[in-house]
Amino acid sequence: MSEHITLPIGPQHPLLKEPVHFRFTLDGERIVDVDIRLGYNHRGIEKAAEERTYIQDLYMIERICGICSHVHATNFVQATEGVLKTDVPPRALYLRVVVGELERIHSHLLWLGVAGHEIGFDTLFQVVWRDREIVQDLLELITGNRVNYGMNTIGGVRKDLNPAAIEETLKGLKVLEERTNYYAQVVQADSTFIARVSGVGPLPKELAISSCACGPTARGSGVDYDVRRDLPYAAYNEISPPTVAMCWAAHW
Amino acid sequence: MLPQAVLSKIINWSRYTSPWIIHFNAGGCNGCDIETLAALTPRFDVERFGILLKGTPRHADVLVVTGPSNQQIKDRLRRIYDQMPHPKFVVAVGSCAISGGVFRGCYNTQGGMDEVLPVTAYVPGCPPRPDAIIQGIYVLLEKLKKGG
Amino acid sequence: MLPQADMNWIKIPAETIRQYTSDLITKGEFRHLSTITGYQDGETICLLYHFLVPQGGLNVRVCVPLANPVLPSISPVLIGAILYEREIQDLLGVRFEGIVDARRVILPDHFPQDVFPLRKDFKKEDLP
Numbered sequence: 001m002s003e004h005i006t007l008p009i010g011p012q013h014p015l016l017k018e019p020v021h022f023r024f025t026l027d028g029e030r031i032v033d034v035d036i037r038l039g040y041n042h043r044g045i046e047k048a049a050e051e052r053t054y055i056q057d058l059y060m061i062e063r064i065c066g067i068c069s070h071v072h073a074t075n076f077v078q079a080t081e082g083v084l085k086t087d088v089p090p091r092a093l094y095l096r097v098v099v100g101e102l103e104r105i106h107s108h109l110l111w112l113g114v115a116g117h118e119i120g121f122d123t124l125f126q127v128v129w130r131d132r133e134i135v136q137d138l139l140e141l142i143t144g145n146r147v148n149y150g151m152n153t154i155g156g157v158r159k160d161l162n163p164a165a166i167e168e169t170l171k172g173l174k175v176l177e178e179r180t181n182y183y184a185q186v187v188q189a190d191s192t193f194i195a196r197v198s199g200v201g202p203l204p205k206e207l208a209i210s211s212c213a214c215g216p217t218a219r220g221s222g223v224d225y226d227v228r229r230d231l232p233y234a235a236y237n238e239i240s241p242p243t244v245a246m247c248w249a250a251h252w
Numbered sequence: 253m254l255p256q257a258v259l260s261k262i263i264n265w266s267r268y269t270s271p272w273i274i275h276f277n278a279g280g281c282n283g284c285d286i287e288t289l290a291a292l293t294p295r296f297d298v299e300r301f302g303i304l305l306k307g308t309p310r311h312a313d314v315l316v317v318t319g320p321s322n323q324q325i326k327d328r329l330r331r332i333y334d335q336m337p338h339p340k341f342v343v344a345v346g347s348c349a350i351s352g353g354v355f356r357g358c359y360n361t362q363g364g365m366d367e368v369l370p371v372t373a374y375v376p377g378c379p380p381r382p383d384a385i386i387q388g389i390y391v392l393l394e395k396l397k398k399g400g
Numbered sequence: 401m402l403p404q405a406d407m408n409w410i411k412i413p414a415e416t417i418r419q420y421t422s423d424l425i426t427k428g429e430f431r432h433l434s435t436i437t438g439y440q441d442g443e444t445i446c447l448l449y450h451f452l453v454p455q456g457g458l459n460v461r462v463c464v465p466l467a468n469p470v471l472p473s474i475s476p477v478l479i480g481a482i483l484y485e486r487e488i489q490d491l492l493g494v495r496f497e498g499i500v501d502a503r504r505v506i507l508p509d510h511f512p513q514d515v516f517p518l519r520k521d522f523k524k525e526d527l528p
Contacts (some may be wrong), residue, residue, distance in 0.1 A: 011328055014307030017285055018277055019325055039324045039508030041279050044358040046491065047517045047524075051357075060354045066283020066379060110286060113293075129293035136290075147283040147379050212433045212480030225432060231406070231457050324508035359517060359524035360508060 004032065011040040015118060054080055054154060066147050067110060070096075070103045073152040078233060080154050092156035093235040098169075099143060099151045100234070101241075105176060106135045108216070112183065119196045124186075131179045138172045141165050219244065267313065267339075268396040270302035271389070274312035274336070278329055279361065280319025283379035284346035288316060291382035298386055301393065309335040314392065316385075317369070320348040320361040326368045333369050341372040341396075343388055350374050406456035414462040414471040417449070418498075422477040429453045436484040438492045440520050445469050445492055464494065466519075473499035491518040 005026045011019035019040035025033035045064060049057045062073040074096055081088060109132040116124030136146050142165055143149035151157050161169075187193050203213065208221035218225050226243040228236040254262075277285045291298045292305055306312045309332045321329060333340070344365040347353035352363040365371055372395070375388035412420055424430040432452040439446055444463045451458040464471050473496035475482045483505065485496045490506040493516035507517075516522065 011325060012276060012309070012332055018282060019279060019319075019328070035503055036505055037509065038506050039360075039504075039511070040322070040328070041277075042324075042360050042506055042508060043279060043320065043322065043355050044360045044517060044524075045355070047522065048355070048358045050518075063281045063283065063354050063378070066281040066286060069281075069283070126293055129290065130295055133290070133293075133295045146381060147287060148281075209430075209432075210479050212478070214432060214434075218432075225452075230431070230452060322508070323510065359527060 003027075017114070058153065059150070062148050062150065062152075067107055068103065069148045070099050070151060074100065074234065077152045077154050084154070086155050088156055090235065091160075095157045095159075095161060096152065096234045097236060097239070098161065099139070099149060099157075102135055102139050102142070102169075103149075106132055106139065109135065109180075119193075121193060121196075124183075128183065131176065134172050134176055138169050141168060264396065268393045270304070271313045271393065271396070272304045272306045272311055273314040273316050273389075274306050274309050274332070275316045276318075276329070276332060278317055278319040278321040278325050278349070278365070280346060280348050284318035284348075287379045287382050288318065288345060288385055291385045296382040296386060298382075298389065301386075301390065303389060309333070310337065312336055313340060314389070315340065315342045315369070316345055316389075317342060317365055318345045318349055318379075320352045320355045320358075320363075321365055321368055322360045322362060324360075326362065329368050341392055342369045343373045343375065343392060344371045345375045345385055345388065346380060347376060347378040350376060353378060407459060408456065409459045409461065411461045411463075414447075414464045417460070417462050418472040418474050418477060420460065421449075421474040421481075424451065424453065425477060430478075433478060433481060433484075436481065436488060438488045438494065438518070440466065440492065440518065443467070445494055447471075447488065447494065449474075469494040470497060471495075472497050475500045490516075492516055493519065 007024040007026055008021065009024065010016050010021040021037040021040060023035040023037070024031050025035075045060060048060060052060065058073060058076055061076045062069045064072045109128050113125040113128035113132065116122065116128065139149060140146050142161060143151045143159060151159060203211075203217070203221045205222045208218050208223050213221065213223070214225065214227070224243070226241070227233075228241050229243055275285070275288055290296060303314075309315070313336070315333060315336060317329070333342070342365070344350055348355060348361075349365040349371075352361055355361045356363055362368070373388050373392045375385055377384055380388070421430070430451065431454065434450040434452065437448045437450070441463075443466045445466055446461055446463045449460040449462070451460065462471060469492070471494065473481070473485055475485060475496070476498055479500070482499070482501055485499055486501070486503070486505045488494050489496060489499075489502065490504055493514075496502070510528075512528065515527070
């Protein structure tokens with residue numbers, strides 16, 4: 001009979017950005033069980049949302065997560081607008097998309113940097129986060145805030161986009177595109193990076209589907225799924241964003 | 253052997269020129285945490301003040317703590333604080349760490365960090381900008397400089 | 401545009417939910433399960449399974465009585481539903497029969513075992 005080892009990680013661990021507790025059960029190097037305890041981070045937002053007004057809820061729900069705050073707020077206002085049967089001006093829908101896409105860029109760059117940090121490639125972390133400041137500046141220019149933008153409100157958005165800001169945004173996006181292409185080239189060419197990540201915890205396509213993976217996680221396993229295309233909200237039905245379902249199977 | 257007065261001056265000097273920090277999220281939304289991390293990256297570069305982010309409380313002088321703190325985490329928070337060597341300081345970052353912020357009154361949160369730990373400096377904002385976090389740490393360093 | 405536009409809503413008996421899910425999978429219609437949500441409506445607890453099928457969103461509603469909130473777990477046929485079911489189990493006190501892993505996940509360790517925060521009779525003043 002094999003001996004099992006219990007390995008607790010968290011709530012304070014240099015790897016963790018949030019206070020969660022994992023209790024891994026290991027059989028040699030293989031993880032056979034994990035007990036996840038999220039109570040360290042549980043705040044009780046669901047109950048608080050029942051007790052507060054819709055406008056108070058909007059600002060609280062935006063703070064479910066400080067990285068993807070616009071998404072949560074968009075969800076909430078859409079649900080509320082659905083209940084109220086309110087029409088939202090098309091310009092407001094497009095502005096939600098603009099902020100949503102900028103948020104997506106900042107979030108991807110954030111995780112690319114953190115992923116670099118976790119595997120000991122700190123240069124990547126520092127350089128990516130330097131470039132992430134470009135999109136943070138754009139978000140601040142458009143919404144007034146770097147995080148928790150406060151852009152959405154029930155029935156529309158709270159701020160408009162002026163021509164000067166549009167020009168500035170396009171300029172910033174050009175730089176970001178250039179930099180992102182460069183990073184894509186770096187991580188696919190750097191042999192130490194590939195040696196560190198290839199074959200580590202691969203998620204096969206079937207498991208990705210049955211474990212309800214979504215977003216880049218699912219697409220990284222080759223699942224062709226993008227909520228913006230498959231179940232469009234805001235103005236996504238009119239723009240059909242390009243989706244990349246890519247898989248590093250060659251490296252497994 | 254140096255006289256005691258000179259020695260304590262050197263110790264104090266090294267204290268305010270290279271404070272090592274540990275960063276802990278006590279149940280916040282991550283907004284303050286990414287802004288704290290952003291303060292370490294090239295645009296803001298908090299390392300020019302000699303500040304270094306450490307992974308363990310045993311190496312740290314300053315605990316940078318975010319989030320409202322809750323019923324389950326407060327004992328862990330206290331333990332992390334106890335593990336830090338003396339003298340130690342706490343910087344509470346963000347509205348939640350100050351008063352519970354938007355989560356004040358939720359059934360599992362508390363009304364601010366000072367219910368659990370003695371806080372030296374508060375940085376308001378939801379979340380505070382990286383510049384504001386740097387200012388908060390700078391205020392703390394100024395205090396150390398004066399030997400406070 | 402609101403996402404409600406291409407959403408379908410159906411209601412099925414609670415005890416058939418596992419069969420329904422496994423049929424979706426064997427027919428090849430299942431693409432994604434976004435989440436499971438739940439709410440208390442008077443003396444019943446209703447759960448909504450938010451599926452994605454080729455035609456768009458498919459929201460399946462099942463209801464169980466508050467006095468005996470038990471229904472079959474779909475985790476034996478769809479492993480990704482475990483976390484959703486465990487969350488509902490913690491917050492609403494619904495029991496899932498045959499769930500692969502029934503341990504508490506969301507609530508803090510010291511939280512009483514028989515108190516469920518999202519039920520309407522919950523009061524935070526009653527907590528120890």
